[in-house]
Amino acid sequence: MRLFTEHGYDAVTVADVADAVGVSAMTVYRHFPTKEDLVLIDQPAQLIAEHVAASSATQPLVRRIGNALIAAATASTSGTGDEQAANERFLLDCLRLMVSTPALRARHLDSQYALQRAVVDALGDDSADPDAAFQAQAVASACIAAMHTALTRWVEDDGHTNLPDLIARALTASFGDDAVDARRMG
Structure with a gap:
């Protein structure tokens, strides 16, 4: 949420979110099928x-x-x-x-x-x-x-x-x- 708030939704990628929490993008997608699901x-x-x-x-x-x-x-x-x-x-x-x-x-x-x-x-x-x-x-x-x-x-x-x-x-x-x-x- 911090990334989206600071940089804007469209500017943040799932890979950015994955990096921020220290997991792979595939791990993020396993729990959140779409970028919208993160928000x-x-x-x-x-x-x-x-x-x-x-x-x-x-x-x-x-x-x-x-x-x-x-x-x-x-x-x-x-x-x-x-x-x-x-x-x-x-x-x-x-x-x-x-x-x-x-x-x-x-x-x-x-x-x-x-x-x-x-x-x-x-x-x-x-x-x-x-x-x-x-x-x-x-x-x-x-x-x-x-x-x-x-x-x-x-x-x-x-x-x-x-x-x-x-x-x-x-x-x-x-x-x-x-x-x-x-x-x-x-």
């Missing part, structure tokens, strides 16, 4: 899906999904003292590169689609009801778009705002006051 850590889709699956089916879809997105952001930016600052800085650096690099933006869009699929799958099998499946897809996509707006604002704000609170604010702006649990609002 775009997989969104915590599994964690989000687990939170969605564990939520009460009696809650509105937007609340189930929104609370899961906030919980994942909390986990990604938590820690104690220096650990929390390092987690936030790493995520901020990844997002800053994603916002400024066309190839990473395209890859991020792919990961958002995969996240939507994981969320819809975690909501349960509604394949027998096409309207319910469509509604789940639409709500998941809208929640992920609200989260993306919050992530972009967080980058613009250089991480000075609490990310989970920013996501809660984006969800509330999009869906109203009942979009997230009141205790989640900071």
